[in-house]
Amino acid sequence: MWLAITVPSFNLATADVRVARIHIGDGVRAARGQAVFDLTVDLSGGAARECPPVSTCRIVLREEAWLRRVCVEVGAKVTPGQTLALLSIEPDAPTEPPAREARVTAATMLHQADLWFRQA
Amino acid sequence: MTAIRLTLGPLGVADLGLERSGLRWLCSDGYICRANEVVAYCDLSVTGPLDVFGEERFDLQVALAPRVAGRVRRAGTASPGGLLDRVPRFPWSPETVWAELEPLAGVATDGAEEPNLLFLAGRRFNNIAEDRSGLLTGWHDRTRAWWGDGQGATLLAAGACDLSGLIRGDDAAYAGMFELARGPAQVVMTHSEVVIPCAAILRQQLLRAPDATAAIQRDFAEHFQAGGDPPTAADWLFVGALLNGVGRSLLNERYDLLTRSGVSRAPPASAICLSLIGESHYLLRHRRLGYVLNMFAYRLEGLGPAVRGWLREAFEPYFQGVDDIARDYAALVAAAPDRSFVFVNRISAHPNENIQSYDLLDAETIAHTHGLRNQELNLMLHDLARGPNVEILDADAIAADLGVMDHLPDGVHATGVLLREMRGELFRLLRAQGVSGF
Numbered sequence: 001m002w003l004a005i006t007v008p009s010f011n012l013a014t015a016d017v018r019v020a021r022i023h024i025g026d027g028v029r030a031a032r033g034q035a036v037f038d039l040t041v042d043l044s045g046g047a048a049r050e051c052p053p054v055s056t057c058r059i060v061l062r063e064e065a066w067l068r069r070v071c072v073e074v075g076a077k078v079t080p081g082q083t084l085a086l087l088s089i090e091p092d093a094p095t096e097p098p099a100r101e102a103r104v105t106a107a108t109m110l111h112q113a114d115l116w117f118r119q120a
Numbered sequence: 121m122t123a124i125r126l127t128l129g130p131l132g133v134a135d136l137g138l139e140r141s142g143l144r145w146l147c148s149d150g151y152i153c154r155a156n157e158v159v160a161y162c163d164l165s166v167t168g169p170l171d172v173f174g175e176e177r178f179d180l181q182v183a184l185a186p187r188v189a190g191r192v193r194r195a196g197t198a199s200p201g202g203l204l205d206r207v208p209r210f211p212w213s214p215e216t217v218w219a220e221l222e223p224l225a226g227v228a229t230d231g232a233e234e235p236n237l238l239f240l241a242g243r244r245f246n247n248i249a250e251d252r253s254g255l256l257t258g259w260h261d262r263t264r265a266w267w268g269d270g271q272g273a274t275l276l277a278a279g280a281c282d283l284s285g286l287i288r289g290d291d292a293a294y295a296g297m298f299e300l301a302r303g304p305a306q307v308v309m310t311h312s313e314v315v316i317p318c319a320a321i322l323r324q325q326l327l328r329a330p331d332a333t334a335a336i337q338r339d340f341a342e343h344f345q346a347g348g349d350p351p352t353a354a355d356w357l358f359v360g361a362l363l364n365g366v367g368r369s370l371l372n373e374r375y376d377l378l379t380r381s382g383v384s385r386a387p388p389a390s391a392i393c394l395s396l397i398g399e400s401h402y403l404l405r406h407r408r409l410g411y412v413l414n415m416f417a418y419r420l421e422g423l424g425p426a427v428r429g430w431l432r433e434a435f436e437p438y439f440q441g442v443d444d445i446a447r448d449y450a451a452l453v454a455a456a457p458d459r460s461f462v463f464v465n466r467i468s469a470h471p472n473e474n475i476q477s478y479d480l481l482d483a484e485t486i487a488h489t490h491g492l493r494n495q496e497l498n499l500m501l502h503d504l505a506r507g508p509n510v511e512i513l514d515a516d517a518i519a520a521d522l523g524v525m526d527h528l529p530d531g532v533h534a535t536g537v538l539l540r541e542m543r544g545e546l547f548r549l550l551r552a553q554g555v556s557g558f
Contacts, residue, residue, distance in 0.1 A: 008472070008474075010471075010472055032480055033480035033481060033482055035482065035484075035485055041472060043529075043530040043531070043532075044530075051280075051281045051416075051418075051532060051533070052418055052532075053530035053531055053532040053533065054418075055470065055472060055490065055531055057472050058485060060480065060481060060485065062476065062477075062480060105474060105475050105476055105477075105480070105481075106472060106473060106474040106475070107473060107475055107481065107485055107489050107490075107491075108470040108472050108473040108489065108490040108491060108531070109485070109488045109489060109490060110401045110488045110489075110490060110493060
């Protein structure tokens with residue numbers, strides 16, 4: 001059975017969501033608790049302004065699966081519902097449309113740490 | 121009921137000169153105001169032999185609030201309009217009638233002729249940063265408001281945007297505070313866009329010797345005299361504001377006050393409000409001089425290579441663990457044992473977070489999870505509050521009661537309802553600590 005990880009529906013429709021980090025690659029067995037994606041979520045819609053409501057959302061698997069295909073690249077702008085990756089329960093399951101969403105959890109991560117080093 | 125002629129009433133300026141601008145109105149003609157609601161204001165100029173309101177002399181204002189509720193009728197001569205309503209050019213005459221008030225039925229009107237006064241002052245980052253467009257408008261590194269006759273306690277709020285909304289309120293001019301507190305009282309809010317006050321910085325400012333400040337300025341000058349990329353105009357403004365923020369000692373500052381009974385100088389704040397939001401994950405420590413900077417990263421986006429290079433070469437970033445922040449808070453409280461502290465905790469929930477079980481998260485994720493860090497910091501405050509002079513403003517609980525999705529929808533900015541609830545709690549805590557006037 002194939003599964004999909006999709007972009008969560010964040011709180012505001014104007015959210016600018018980008019892929020900040022991909023933790024694992026194609027063909028890897030992902031254990032329960034494996035971090036898969038970090039998404040930068042800018043609820044100001046990406047518009048430069050003061051005190052920007054920017055956070056980092058980490059997508060973590062809640063079930064064991066094989067990562068079959070990562071569908072996005074780091075830096076890509078993504079939209080709610082867009083497929084980020086396809087997985088399968090069995091390592092060699094033939095390609096088929098995903099039967100359901102993979103079970104994931106969304107953790108909000110400290111965000112500013114990365115900015116310090118990139119910008120200073 | 122007979123209309124009351126509202127006069128300005130006296131101000132205790134003794135041998136000082138005092139002029140006012142024309143009035144600017146915050147309500148329409150015929151508006152029915154609440155008791156003690158600010159309805160108009162003007163700019164003031166105090167001149168004379170004393171160096172009063174030195175750095176605030178360009179942005180000194182007074183707002184007028186009728187003592188009783190009623191319908192406000194503007195006096196036709198109070199506002200000539202144009203720049204005359206922005207620049208002090210008229211003598212302050214106690215007998216000047218600025219409005220008529222038709223009191224609501226059943227309202228006692230004794231002494232209602234003279235309004236309550238809310239005084240406001242802003243300290244500009246630089247004298248050229250002029251903006252007289254409204255109440256407390258302009259680029260200020262500190263604003264304050266005081267009211268009531270005589271000298272009451274001073275509350276100093278040092279922090280970022282979350283405290284600004286809490287303290288200055290929706291009108292950004294302290295009217296929410298003014299309506300809640302009987303006074304006499306003063307509220308001060310620092311506004312350092314570059315250097316964000318946090319416990320480590322407040323403590324270093326409190327204890328720093330004057331020659332250490334001079335060494336910081338000298339070090340900065342030497343760096344940019346040594347060559348390399350020339351700073352841009354924007355860079356100079358940035359580092360000017362940075363040095364301004366580093367060089368102040370917010371907890372040691374005194375305040376000039378003008379009231380109906382006279383001009384006086386208030387001692388440093390007796391109550392301090394500090395928010396955990398101001399504690400960034402990373403601080404910068406100067407490699408040689410050891411002083412600390414706390415800046416929001418988005419402020420660095422427009423910097424040129426000169427200042428970026430300076431920050432990179434002269435400073436080392438370090439991660440602030442919960443224990444580090446706890447140590448800084450405890451040291452700050454210990455360094456100011458005669459002050460009352462109200463610490464605002466963090467709202468730990470985030471609208472985008474959806475963790476069913478922490479058990480499945482790895483150590484790296486656990487260490488950098490927003491909600492867990494916030495909860496640990498909040499717990500740290502409870503340890504601190506076991507000691508004297510410390511109260512916690514539990515924003516986390518208030519937000520949970522109201523609903524985080526509704527009242528902190530972007531995870532950063534609170535609604536007016538949430539801030540109003542927090543303001544009420546702040547007053548309760550100040551009263552519990554015996555801070556006079558609140």
